[in-house]
Amino acid sequence: MHRASGLSVRLKLTLSYAGFLMLAGALLLAAIGVFLLREGWLRTNEEGVWRATPGTAFVYGFAPVAAVVMAFLLVFGLMGGWVLAGRMLAPLNRITHATRTAASGSLSHRIRLPGRQDEFRELADAFDAMLARLEAHVAEQQRFAANASHELRTPLAVTKSLLDVARADPGRASDPLIDRLHAVNARAIDLTEALLLLSRAGRQSFTPEDVDLSLIAEEATETLLPLAERHGVSLETEGDFAPATGSSALLLQLAMNLVHNAIVHNLPDRGGVWVTTGVRPGTVVLTVENTGEPIAPDVVSTLTEPFQRGTERVRTDHAGAGLGLAIVKTITHAHDGTLTLTPRPSGGLRITVELPAASAHRGSGTPPRP
Known part of the structure; x- marks a missing residue:
């Protein structure tokens, strides 16, 4: 308000x-x-x-x-x-x-106001109790998602093996139904793995380590370069040394999701993706920008919600599980960062992840590409 x-x-x-x-x-x-x-x-x-x-x-x-x-x-x-x-x-x-x-998303903090009972202490104790209940509720939801996803992995893996055997049988003619079942099963496996990753990232159960966002961005773009070539999308990476503290595996997954999202939700041909890193006072930034169709601001505000893709951005061949940006948001919050999505005037999207800089390397640097 x-x-x-x-x-x-x-x-x-x-x-x-x-x-x-x-x-x-x-x-x-x-x-x-x-x-x-x-x-x-x-x-x-x-x-x-x-x-x-x-x-x-x-x-x-x-x-x-x-x-x-x-x-x-x-x-x-x-x-x-x-x-x-x-x-x-x-x-x-x-x-x-x-x-x-x-x-900001951190429910583990408590006030624990010292002193004798008065109106302020009553308010603080009530707020601490509310935070404890919320934290327990969120943890219960995350455990449920993780357990459910884990239980789904085994039957999905068995189904995939059976479909692979059926598709590879030389005595059986090609059956479109088997191919469709295989595609649906593969998507269900991707969704299950995404839910597992989402629940793990939300628990913040990682050991912090020094990471360089510029190296993370380079690894992500090199891994996804073949995908960009198949889609006819140019992929450019530049940036400065961007020291942060966190989980290198989760931050790599964050960068992979952003770059993958920028590639598959792009123009049919001659599209572009730009990945940049930079340093600001006290923070480091990773920016992924891509061309594409114009996106309404009200659609952009919903893209980080689970299973919300936006009809303007769905490609029939790469609709995805609808959790890519939700995972990015969860990983960003787990690292005490901020995620900003901005539609480009000419079409496409600019996504900026800003994380606290490593304390030993705080300083100013070149801002990300506009």
Whole structure:
């Protein structure tokens, strides 16, 4: 939700505290003035000027002293109110940070707010309990997907072997039905492997290691170069040393999915794919850009959802399992990165993966190809 900018809660509390202190000081000084009047220490002369009665010369300085006191109360109220508001709102800042962390996809973070029970601690404990339930629910779903996919591998492998034997039988004439069953079985195997990879990537159960995205991109493009040649798509790779930390196997799968997606969802002929890497302050980027048919922005926003391909991008010969970009999104989030999909004005898609740079190699470099 877009909201207009306004004063922070801390500043509002500071101004409220200072205003209350100023009001209390003004009432106190007014009470002192009334007391002086009632006791006859202050009275007006014929010209209407306030004068002190004889023997009470100390009240001549009442007005200047009152002004100094009010100025002191204002400064003290602002400074003290700012400090007190900061101390009071410190738990809320921790809760806000945990909320943003959870919104980014990390459900393992907990607030664990110390101290005795109060409204902030109750809110923090309730939020921690909610995160625990969400994490358990997501983990249960991932285990179910992994177990179901694993159980499907064996019957699919047996079916594939039987179909291979039937297709290779020299005494049997070619049967289109067997060929179609073989294609359906192969697609089911691909879908099962993709679901397994998706569940493993979502669990973040990998040991971080130093990787170079530029080498990952080169390996992916070299592996898929024959596929690009068969589709009549040119494949270009360039970029700088891009050090990151994560799983080299998962990041290679990410790059393979992006490049494969860019090749098969391209123009029928004379299409192009550009793979670039670069370094930004604190992050490294991998960008895969391809030509193709124009894509509506509302379609682009759904492409990372499982089994959402977009009708404009489906090729009859390479429809895929519909999990390629979903796997890319999961791997990106598992590495605390961001994934951005942008339709190109001339048609096609630009996909950018931005990951935290390795701490030992942080710096600036050449940005990715526009």
